[in-house]
Structures are given as C-alpha cells and as structure tokens.
Amino acid sequence: MDRVDRHAPSARDRLLAAASRLFYEDGIRAVGVNTIATQAQVTKATLYAHFGSKDGLITEHLRARDQRWRRDLQRFLTGHLHPASQLGAIFAAYRAWTVADDFRGCGFVNAAAELPDPTHPARAVIDAHKHAIRVRLEDLATVADCPDPSDTAEQWFLLLEGGMLMTTLRRDPAPLDRAHDMATRLLPTQHT
Template sequence: MIVEDSPLTQRAPAKGRILETASVLFYEDGIRNVGVDRIIAASSVTKATFYKHYRAKDNLIIEYISGQHRAVRANLESLIEASPTPEAALRAFVSAVAAEVGAPGFRGCAFINAAAEFPDPNHPVRVIVSDHREWYVETLADLLRKLGHPVPGDAADELLLARDGAFSGGYAGDSIAAIAAMSRVASRVIADARAAA
C-alpha cells in the first residue's frame, strides 16, 4: 500500500491523522468494514473534528482513493525520470511491483480492492479507479512507444494485467510465482519491442 506522506504535512494535523489512519484501516480491513467510530477512535479525534473535516465517510473514501492515485503516479513518474532508458524504466517498474508484493503488510492492490467493494461503475470511487487505470495504461504505452513496440497500447494492457495478476496472486497465493509470471510477460513485451526496432 502507498500512503502519501508530504501532503499530510500541509493539512491540519487532525485532518492528516484522520486520513492517514483511514488509509491504513481501509487497506488492511476493507473500506466498508471500517466504520467512522473506529476511524475517530484510532485517529484520536472527536466526532465533531471528523465531521468538520470530512462531513461524511464517503468524502474520506474519495480522498483516500484519490490520494492513492497521486502517490502511485508520483512514484511511477519518479521511477521513469530516474531511468536512463524506457527499457530500464520498464524493468524498474517490474522491480517496484516485486518489492511492493514482498513488503510486510501487503494486501493486494488498493484500487482492485476498492473496485470490488463498489460494484457500481458510476460510483465516484469506481470513476477514480477507472481514471487511474487509464492513466497507468497510457504511461506504460508511452514507454513502450519510445521503446519502439509495434502495438504499445496492447502491450501496456498486458503489462497492467500482469501487474494486477502479480498483486492478486502475490496476496492470495504464491508471491514468488506471481512476480516470476509478471517478469516473463514484461520480458516478452520488451523482446517484442526490440524485434520490431
């Protein structure tokens, strides 16, 4: 799970505590399983403070999932900027996924988890998840385009689905096998780009 750090310092301390606490609880136990009273108690704020900042749990949920998107985006963009080539960036992307899957407390993908809890495709949470996935595919497709892949959009879809599989398989099953499978997909996609160049 990725929890934003820097924006919390810009919020009121209580508001930041509420969001940070909710982010951990939502990821660990599920969004719908965590009630407002539990968030209030765990973040050491009053009910009045909670409702002053968020008015309703739905507003906190939206801020949580939006914050997850901003954090993932910042991390991937930083990884790409630090990589000397598009291929190096793609390999670093696979390594970053492997590190996340192997991290203590890993409980799958926050976006897939959220989508499973909000089945209505028009719900604001699902809209954010959809926008996040579109951004992810576009970002990977841009790297693949720069690498010379003949069908960068399709290849980006494969990489994102391989990442989804690694996250799901890594949480529910064998994390080593899940990452190995994702690595094979990434290697094949990169080889396809090299062959076309």
C-alpha cells in the same frame, strides 16, 4: 499561552492516515466512522467537517494513495532511460508495494471490490489510477517502437495486474517476477 506544535499532523492528516490504515487492513465496509475518529483522536463531527461523509473520506483516501503511488513510481523510474529498464522499474514498483503491504493486494482493486456501484465517487479515482498506469505503459511502448503500442500496453497492464493478484494470493513475489519476464519478451529486440 499554549504552544502549538507546527510539526504535528493536522486533524485531516490524522483522519486520512487512520482511514488509510484501517481501510486497507480491515476493509472499507468493515470500518466505521467512530473507529476512524477514535484512531485519529478527533470527533466524528471533525471527520464530517473535513470529508462530508464516509464516502468522501473513502474518496480522499484513494486520492492520497494514488498520489503516494505516483511519487513512488517516479522514484523507481528515476535514472531508467532505456525502455527495458523502465519496464523493469514499473514491475519493481508493483513488487515493492505488494511486498511492503504484506501481500494484501492492490488497494484500488480491493476498494473496487467493496464499492460495486459505478457511480460511487471513489470509483472515478480508482478508474483514473488504473487508466494512468495504462497510459504510462502505452507511452513506454511507443518509445520502445512496439508495432502496436496500445495492444502491447494492454498486455503489459494485464501482466502487471495479474502478476500482482497471484503474488498476493500466493504471498510470494515470484508470479510478478515471472510476469515481468513475460512482459520483457514483448519489447522489440533492439530494446531487450
């Protein structure tokens, strides 16, 4: 009787891990299902059985990336109760992901650039990811007693996304750090 390693990643997990790495490093359109299946040590039939299509795999890859982001963001926010500290933690999470990803940019923005069709199923995941960040910022602006929480959140969101873009292009975290400084100035004085 063969022993089954209960700790070994499932075929689905191996496919997601391979796709995540390859999509992020080489681009979604540049990576074929044969390459993903080979890297995951499964057959193409196994890939299709789990995800239905490459588009299904792309969508699930982005869902898994969103879940990792949410866990990481929560970890960064733990223990930060003051609005300025929470805002700093959000910028720190963006910075950590950007630097750890070797300045390759936001995986969601990169995917959106490769998937221009607004009806592609992955676009809903991308939109939901960015919307969730925007909502979190608006909640923070409300707690911080900003006069117009929606407007402040939009400014913070633009600073975050723009800071990440410039950090990626320059391969230097300084633009994101500067964006954080600018965002902090939007807090009411009692929260700075």
